[in-house]
Amino acid sequence: MAKMVVGLASGSEEKLLVASTVIGGAVALDQRVDLYLLLGGARAFRRDVAASESPTYDHPELRAEMEAGIAKHQIPLPMVQLRNLKAQGDLHIHACATAGKIWDAEQLSDFSELVDDIVGVGEYVIACSEADAVQTL
Numbered sequence: 001m002a003k004m005v006v007g008l009a010s011g012s013e014e015k016l017l018v019a020s021t022v023i024g025g026a027v028a029l030d031q032r033v034d035l036y037l038l039l040g041g042a043r044a045f046r047r048d049v050a051a052s053e054s055p056t057y058d059h060p061e062l063r064a065e066m067e068a069g070i071a072k073h074q075i076p077l078p079m080v081q082l083r084n085l086k087a088q089g090d091l092h093i094h095a096c097a098t099a100g101k102i103w104d105a106e107q108l109s110d111f112s113e114l115v116d117d118i119v120g121v122g123e124y125v126i127a128c129s130e131a132d133a134v135q136t137l
Contacts, residue, residue: 002030004132023082
């Protein structure tokens with residue numbers, strides 16, 4: 001089975017949408033996917049932030065256009081898509097311990113239920129070296 005590693009360093013809605021789309025393609029191809037939540041990615045999955053309806057945007061001036069396109073084409077929001085992909089395929093989500101410390105989220109219960117564990121960055125580095133494909137967003 002092929003393995004993909006995705007390092008998500010940004011928690012913006014754009015990056016979350018790209019990540020969920022790329023991961024969706026990998027899951028559709030029966031690949032194992034390990035999503036590592038680095039700095040901003042970890043913040044986006046902090047329980048209170050993930051539940052918020054106020055996402056951050058890389059380009060806030062494009063927010064209305066992006067939201068309209070998502071609605072028009074009925075594209076699932078990233079957290080919904082990732083929840084579905086975890087149920088369908090071999091997707092594992094890991095939060096970086098250092099990022100968790102920075103965002104005051106040091107316990108698994110501080111993160112969304114989508115997060116499987118909290119790991120050191122060494123695990124991410126090893127996973128990248130062993131993967132068939134690596135994406136960093």
